Amino acid sequence: MRQAAHRFGVVAGGIVSAGILLGGCASSRPWSLEPPPAELTEMRPLPSEPSERDPSLYWDAVNQSSFYLVENSLNLGRQTRKLTGSTKDAHNADSWGNVPNSAWFTNRHGSKRMTPDEILRGPNTIDGPDTTHPWMITRAKTEGVTPGFFAQDSNGVTFIIKFDPDGHPELATGAEMISTKFFHACGYNVPENYISVLDPNTIRFKEGLEYADQGGNRKPFTRDVLNEVLQKVARRPDGKVRVVASRFLPGTPIGPFSYKGTRKDDPNDFINHQHRRELRGLKVLAQLVNHYDTKDHNTLDIIADDGNGPYVRHYLIDFGSTLGSDADEPKPHYKGYAYTLDLEQAVVSLFTLGLRQWSWEGASSKGMPPAVGYFESERFTPPGWKPLHANPAFDNIDDEDAYWGARIVGAFTEDDLRACVEAAEYSDPAAEEYLVKTLMERRRKILDYYYGNVSPLDAFAISQEGGALALSFVDRFITDGLTSESAEFRYRVGHKTGSWGSYISLLSGTSLTLDQSAERKIANALQSAQTPDDRVFNITLQARHNGRWHKPVRVYFYYDGTPASARLVGIDWDA
Amino acid sequence: MGLFRRARRSHGHPVLWPLLAVLFVSFTPELATSAGETDSSRTSGASRPRHDALDYVFAVPSFALQLPFRVLGVVVSGPVKLVEDQDFLESLKSVFSFDVPFGLRPVVGSSSRTGLRGGLQYRARSALATGVPLRLKGTISTNRYEFLSLRIGGPSLFESPFGMQGEIGARRDTRERYYGYGPSSSADDESNYERRGGFGNVRGFWQITDALAAEGFGEYRHVTPGDGRGRTTIGERDSIVARFPDDDLFGLYATLDLHEFGGAVVLDWRDIKGSPRRGGRGELRVSYVGGDGPGDTTVGFWRIRGEVSQYIELWRGRVFGLRAAAQHLEPGNGTRIPFYELSRLGGSNSLRAYRSGRFTGRDMVLFSAEYRWPVWRAIDAFLFTDQGRVFDDISEDFEFSGFRSAYGGGLRVWNTGGHLELTLAKGREQFRFYLAAGEEF
Secondary structure (H helix, E strand, C coil): CHHHHHHHHHHHHHHHHHHHHHHHHCCCCCCCCCCCCCECCCCCCCCCCCCCCCCCHHHHHHHHHHHHHHHHHCCHHHHHHHHHCCCCCCCCCCCCCCCCECCCECCCCCCCCCCHHHHHHCCCCCCCCCCCCCCEEEEEECCCCCCEEEEECCCCCEEEEEECECCCCCHHHHHHHHHHHHHHHHCEECCCEEEEEECCCCCEECCCCEEECCCCCEEECCHHHHHHHHCCECCCCCCCEEEEEEECCCCEECCCCCCCCCCCCCCCCCCCHHHCHHHHCHHHHHHHHCCCCCCHHHEEEEEEECCCCEEEEEEECCCCCCCCECCCCECCCCECCECCCCHHHHHHHHHCCCCCCCCCCCCCCCCCCCCCCCCCCCCCCHHHCCCCCCCHHHHCCCHHHHHHHHHHHHHCCHHHHHHHHHCCCCCCHHHHHHHHHHHHHHHHHHHHHHHHCCCCEEEEEEEEECCEEEEEEEEHHHHCCCCCCCCEEEEEEEECCCCCCCCEEECCCCEEECCHHHHHHHHHHHHCCCCHHHHEEEEEEEEEECCEECCCEEEEEECCCCCCCCEEEEEECCC | CHHHHHHHHHHCCCCHHHHHHHHHHHHCHHHHHHHHHCCCCCCCCCCCCCCCHHHHHCHHHHHHHHHHHHHHHHHHHHHHHHHHHCCHHHHHHHHHCCCCCCEEEEEEEEECCCEEEEEEEEEECCHHHCCCCEEEEEEEECCCCEEEEEEEEECCCCCCCEEEEEEEEEEEEEEEEECCECCCCCHHHCEEEEEEEEEEEEEEEEECCCCEEEEEEEEEEEEEEECCCCCCCCCCCEEHHHHCCHHHCCCCCCCEEEEEEEEEEEEECCCCCCCCCCEEEEEEEEEEEEEECCCCCEEEEEEEEEEEEEEEEEECCEEEEEEEEEEEEEECCCEECCHHHCEEECCCCCCCCCCCCCEEECEEEEEEEEEEEEEECCEEEEEEEEEEEEECCHHHHCCCCCCEEEEEEEEEEECCCCEEEEEEEEECCCEEEEEEEECCC
C-alpha cells in the first residue's frame, strides 16, 4: 500500500514538475515581423453548408452552473496556469494585442472613433418598418415568458417583434435598443433593431397562420388570440403597443454558437471560442451595460454571403436582459452579481452561517426610473460582476483581453453613451439622464480596475529623431479621464525578450529618447545579429498613478541600424 | 487461472481501454484543435506565447479526474433535455407551488411510520358545477396503512372570507408506536398497536382579517384499536400488550364512538409563510372529546392546545425564530382518556430528534429556537434546538428539569406558500433524518 502511494506520489510529482517546467518554457516570441493582417481568413467560402445547431437551453444552464465548474476546477493544466500566473493568451490576438476583423468582429469605435450619430444609427440600413401600412403577422410564438411575432411590413421586410412586459413600459425594449447600439459600436455583429409602434387593430394575419398552444397543439391564430397575447405586454394609453422590430438577419440561421470549442462543420471556425479575444474581452464590455444573459442561446450563427461565397457570420442577439431589465420583469438584484445557481456563494453562505454578506443583498431599486429597472453603479465592481451562468470565454480572460475590452469601453465618451441611450427613445427624460450617469460611473470603475492591472499605455510610435531612437505613447489613465494627477514613468531597454540594466525614470511627458548607453548596447547587438529576429529590441515601460506602479508593458521594435528601419513589431501588456 | 489473470492484467481489459480511449478523444476536443490554432498563416501572422504545453502534460490526469463528472453530466443531460421537451418544468413548478393539481393524480410518499405510500387523488375545482371544490383520496402503504376520504369544500368559498368543509373517510393505521406513559419512558419499550375506523367531520372557517382567522369544527370518530398482534410481520416490534399491562392502556380493546367539538383562533402575521423573515403566528385550539367508554366507563376530556412562534430578522434574511407550544388535556369528573388520544411529543414538527409519538403524557410542552440564514435565493439553512417534555398534569407538576433536547440543522427550499425541508436532528437516543413539506415552524 505504502509502495503504491509512493509510486503515485512520484508520478504525480513528476507530472506537476514537468507541467510547470513546460508551462514556463512554452513561451514563443511575442512579436511578429510581418505586419498585422487586416482580416482573418475566416470568411472563406464554405465547401458545404453547416448543419443547424439546437442545444438544450436547460442543459446549458445546468451544465454551466455545475458540471462545467467542477470540471474546470479539476483541469490541472488550467489550475497550474492559475498558480504560476502564466495565463493562456488569446489565440486570435495579433502581436499588437488587437483582433483582426473577422466573421465575429469588426474593429469600430475602439480603433477608429465613430461619431455619436454613427453610434446612434448603429447597424441600421433602413429607417425601420413601414408603419404607414398595416403589418402582417407571418409567424407567432405565444408560449413562454415573452411572446413574440414575425411580422412583415408593406415593403416585404420581415421583423421579429419584441414587447415590454405588462406593467413595465419601455423596460425591455429600451434595454434592447441601447445594448444593440453599444455592442455594434464595440465591433460585434448585431441585428438591426428599431423602436416602432404596433397598432393591434390594423394588423393582418398571414393566411392559415397557426400557433402552438401549451400542449403543442396547432391552432389558428386569430385576432382574439392576438388580443389575449397582448394582455401580457405593456400597452400605451391609446391601445397601441411600443415594440422593438428586429430585422430578420440576412442569410440562413443555423443556431447559436457556443462560447466553448468550435463548430466542427465550419472549416473557418478553427479557434476555440473560449480563446478568442473578442469573446473573452466581451466580459468587460458586457459589464458596462450589464449584459449578464450571455448564454449560447443569445447568440446566432448565420450563413451569410457578401458576394464571395457563403460563410458563417456570428451574431450577438437578444439584449432584452441587459441594463436593468430581465426581459419579462425588472432585473432581480442578484443578477449581474451572482450566477443563477451560484455554488460558490451558496457554499460560502452555508458554512459561514450567513455571516458573509454579498454585494447584491439588501439592494433597492428606490430612486431608479421605472423604465430602467434595477441598474446601478454603487454596488457594481468589475471583479464582482457575474453573468447568468459561467461562461467559458469569460473564465479564460486574462489581463490583456481585459485591457483590450477596457480600451473599447474607454473609447466611449459621455456623448457616445448618450447616443446609445437615445436609441431607447424613453418618454421619461429622467430615465435617459439616470442611465447616462450610471453608465459613466460604471465606465469609470471598469477603466480604473482593468487599466490598473496593466500599464495602460497605448498608441506607441517609434522613430529615429536626430540620430537617436525615440518612443512616444499615450497614457490612457489620463486621456480617458481617470485621474487629473500627473503620472510617473520609467523604462528600460533590452534585446529580444531580455532587459539591460535597471529602470530609468522618465522625468516628464509621454515620450522618451534612448540614452547613449542604450544606443551603444543596441549597436553592439546589431554587430552580432544574424537573423531578423536578432534585430528585435524592446523597451519596457512602467507607469505609476496615484502612488502605485502598474505592471510593465513591453514594446518590441525592429531596428537594423538604418534610420528608417525602426518599426513596432509587438506589444506585451503582460510583460 | 493465475496465468490467465496476469495476462489480462498485462494487456488490459478488452472493452475498458478502447472505451476510455474513445471517451478521452471525445472529451478533450481542445487538444484536437490546438494544433490548428498554432498555424500562424491562418491567424495573425504572430506567434504568441500560449502555454498550451500544460494542456498536453496534464491531459491524462485531468481527464481521469474529470471523467466521473463528465459521465455523470452525460447521464444527467438526458433527463434535463427531456424536461425541456415536455414542459415538465412547469408541472414541477406547480407541484412546488403547493397547489396540488386538479384532476386525477398519483399520490406517493414515504415515512418510517407508513413505509412507502402510494395511491390516487382526484381533485375537482368545482364539484358538480357548484363552485365547491372536492377531493377524493385513497392510499395504501407497504406497512399496510390504508386511507380513503372524500372531502368537499374548503377554507374559503365563493371568494368570501367564509369557508366550510366536510370530510368523511376511513383509515387503518397498522403500526402505531407506543413507548409508555410519562417523560421517563424508554426507547427500548417500543411497541406496536393498531387503530382503524371511520370518521366524519365538518369545519367552518372565517378569515376575519388578513392575519386573524377563526375555525369551528365537529368530528365523529369510530375507533377500533388493536394490540398489533398479527400486524407486526414487518419490523420486529412487540405488540403493545407484550410490553405494557392492559390497565395502562385504557380503550385498547374497545370500539369507541367519539365526538369532538371545538374551535380555534389563529393569528398569523408572518411575512412569508414558507420562510418567515418577520412576524409570527399564534394559535389557540380548544375542543371537547366525549363518548361512551368500554363497560360502564365514559370518555370525556377537554383538549387545550396553544402555540406561538415569533420570527426576528437579525439582518437581511438572517432570522432568529422562537416557538413555544403546549397541550393540556383536562378530564371531566369520572371520565377517562383513551391512551391513543393522549398528548404526544416527537416527529418532524415537534421534538425533532425523536420518533413521532416517542413520548406520551396527558400534557406536553415544547420550546424551539432556530437560526435561519439564506444559502441561495429560495434555499435557507437552519440550526435549531428543541426542548420538550410530557407531563401528567402541567398545572401541578410543571418543572424545567427532565426536558428532552434535540438539536440539528438542515436545508429548507421555500416559496411563499410553504417549504420542503431536509432536517438532520440529534438527540440523546438517536439521529433522525426528515424530508418533509409544509409551512409549520
